[in-house]
Amino acid sequence: MQIGGNIRRYDLFTDGTVINENPAGDTPGNRVKIDEFGFYLQAGKPMINDRLKVTASIRYDENENFKGQFSPRVSAIFSPDWERNHNFRASYQTGFRNPATQQQFIFFQQADAILLGSAKANAERYGVHEGGAYTNSSYNAFLQSVIGGQPNPLLLEQVSIPYVQPERLQVYELGYKGLIEHKLLVDLNGYYNRYRDFIAQQTVRARSGASHQGKYLPGVDDMLAGTASNATGFELYVNSPEIVTSFGAGIGLTYEIARGFQVYGHYNYTTFDVEDPNPDFEPRCNMPENKFLFGFANRKLL
Numbered sequence: 001m002q003i004g005g006n007i008r009r010y011d012l013f014t015d016g017t018v019i020n021e022n023p024a025g026d027t028p029g030n031r032v033k034i035d036e037f038g039f040y041l042q043a044g045k046p047m048i049n050d051r052l053k054v055t056a057s058i059r060y061d062e063n064e065n066f067k068g069q070f071s072p073r074v075s076a077i078f079s080p081d082w083e084r085n086h087n088f089r090a091s092y093q094t095g096f097r098n099p100a101t102q103q104q105f106i107f108f109q110q111a112d113a114i115l116l117g118s119a120k121a122n123a124e125r126y127g128v129h130e131g132g133a134y135t136n137s138s139y140n141a142f143l144q145s146v147i148g149g150q151p152n153p154l155l156l157e158q159v160s161i162p163y164v165q166p167e168r169l170q171v172y173e174l175g176y177k178g179l180i181e182h183k184l185l186v187d188l189n190g191y192y193n194r195y196r197d198f199i200a201q202q203t204v205r206a207r208s209g210a211s212h213q214g215k216y217l218p219g220v221d222d223m224l225a226g227t228a229s230n231a232t233g234f235e236l237y238v239n240s241p242e243i244v245t246s247f248g249a250g251i252g253l254t255y256e257i258a259r260g261f262q263v264y265g266h267y268n269y270t271t272f273d274v275e276d277p278n279p280d281f282e283p284r285c286n287m288p289e290n291k292f293l294f295g296f297a298n299r300k301l302l
Contacts, residue, residue, distance in 0.1 A: 005039030010101050016213075020107035020122055025213030032105050036063040036098070052078050061096070065104060065119045066166050069096045086178040093171040099164045099199060103237040107212070113203050113233030114217075118164035126210045126217070128234050131160040133204035134220060139231065146223070153224060159204060164237045168196045187252035195246075197239035205231040243275045260300035266293040 012019045012032040021030045038061035046053050054076045062068035075091035104119035116123055123129055134142075138157035145152040175189040206219035209232075218228035250268035257263065268291045 001044075002042045003040070005037065007037045008035070010034040010036075012101055012105065016107075018102070018108060019105050020117065021105075023107065023122075023125060023212055032101075034064060034101065034104070036061065038062070051080065052076065061098075063098050063166075065121060066098060069166055069168075071095050085180075087176070089173075089175045089177070091171070091173045093169075093173070095169045095171070097167040097169070097199070099166070099237060103164060103199065110235065113235045115235045116237075118161075118237040120163040123163060123236070126206070126212075126234065127208055128204055128206050128210075128236065129161050129163055131158060132207050133159055133161065133234065134207060134231075135159045136203040136205060136233065139205040139220070142220075143230075151224075156220065158207070161202065161204065161236060161238050164199065165197055165239050167199045167239065170194045170196075183256050185252075185254040185256075188250070190249040191247070193246045193248075195244040198242070198244040200238055200240045201235055202238045203233055203235045205233055240274075240277075242277050244273070245275075246270060246272045260298045262297050264293075264295050264297070267291070 010033065012034075013021060013029075016022055019032055021032050022028060038059060040057060040059035042055065042057035044053060044055040054074070056072070056074045058070060058072045060068055060070050071094045073091065073093040075089065075093075078088045080086060080088075099117075099119065103117055105117040105122045106115055107117065107122070108115040116126065116128070118129065120129075134156045138155055142152065142155040145155060171191060171193050173189065173191040175187070177185075177187045179185050206217065208219040208221050209228075210217050210219070217232040218230070220231040222228035223231055248268060248270040250266065252264070252266040254262055254264040270287055270289060270291070272285050272287065
């Protein structure tokens with residue numbers, strides 16, 4: 001049995017270049033501090049003359065900007081032979097990912113939109129969450145009607161985006177690892193991931209104006225009133241309602257030649273799928289479908 005825990009404090013300061021330490025412009029040198037803690041309990045039990053080992057654990061984590069998260073896990077390893085040259089494994093895991101500090105507190109001006117950390121403590125003053133914005137695609141349609149000389153506010157589609165929350169994950173995994181003829185090490189694995197509240201990005205247009213360090217950021221209401229020619233765009237971190245899944249499988253081979261020399265190779269296949277994504281969904285997923293690795297090594301050369 002194992003018991004453990006951790007306490008962590010993030011102490012962020014970028015002098016306003018990345019992190020939004022001073023949104024009102026009246027507290028220079030202000031720092032963003034975030035506290036979190038977690039603890040876990042894990043227990044393992046050998047069975048069937050130590051050929052089967054079952055392990056279960058549960059962990060609780062809490063960040064001051066989000067509700068606490070429980071993440072249980074159970075796994076099993078079975079070795080049918082006494083020498084343990086062949087090992088089969090299976091596991092079911094749950095996990096979560098808190099939005100990164102940037103995803104919580106960034107304020108960064110880009111060419112066409114402000115990249116805004118979407119924790120409530122950072123984003124509330126700008127009013128673009130929880131019904132305070134229009135979809136970017138509908139805004140572009142509205143803008144075309146303005147350019148065409150026939151403004152049509154009915155084209156605007158209001159969107160209600162909650163403040164960003166932790167991303168949650170379920171993982172199913174199967175695998176085999178074995179040594180054949182004391183020369184060839186084989187590692188096979190496969191997994192299926194299912195994400196809820198997947199953290200993605202979405203660009204919106206502010207419905208009403210707001211201020212940042214004394215600068216006014218106009219919204220669509222200002223356009224309709226004739227006091228602005230465009231509305232401020234915000235690129236938000238959002239929890240997607242879409243179901244996001246990924247599947248992967250891999251094989252690794254390591255062969256012992258002589259005198260500690262080895263040749264090895266790995267291949268991994270990964271897919272990423274989003275069910276019925278809306279036009280404004282921006283997953284920003286960056287992983288290749290096929291990955292290869294080949295090598296030659298000797299860890300006992302000296």
